[in-house]
Amino acid sequence: MSNQNLELSISALSAQLAQQAQQIAELQKQIADMQKAATCEKSDVPNLDHPNKAHAVCRLKGKDGFLEVNADDSNRLRLKRT
Numbered sequence: 453m454s455n456q457n458l459e460l461s462i463s464a465l466s467a468q469l470a471q472q473a474q475q476i477a478e479l480q481k482q483i484a485d486m487q488k489a490a491t492c493e494k495s496d497v498p499n500l501d502h503p504n505k506a507h508a509v510c511r512l513k514g515k516d517g518f519l520e521v522n523a524d525d526s527n528r529l530r531l532k533r534t
Contacts, residue, residue, distance in 0.1 A: 489513035 492510040510521045511534070522530040 486512070 490510055490512045492508060508523050510523075512519045512521065516533075518534045520532045520534050522532070
């Protein structure tokens with residue numbers, strides 16, 4: 453491979469790297485915003501489907517209200533709009 457081809461390849465890779473770095477920064481910002489709008493906690497309310505299993509409740513704030521996600525030890529998820 454000639455020096456010119458190597459320089460072109462390096463230039464193209466550098467441009468891709470810069471673009472990916474910008475995308476990563478934007479995704480990190482979106483994740484931080486989502487974390488601000490979400491609350492998760494272990495529920496003290498008994499899991500009626502499986503009384504011996506713990507479950508967690510997460511509430512995600514959206515523009516039309518909240519999306520509530522219930523997860524239990526058996527990896528079952530339930531979604532509910534509130």
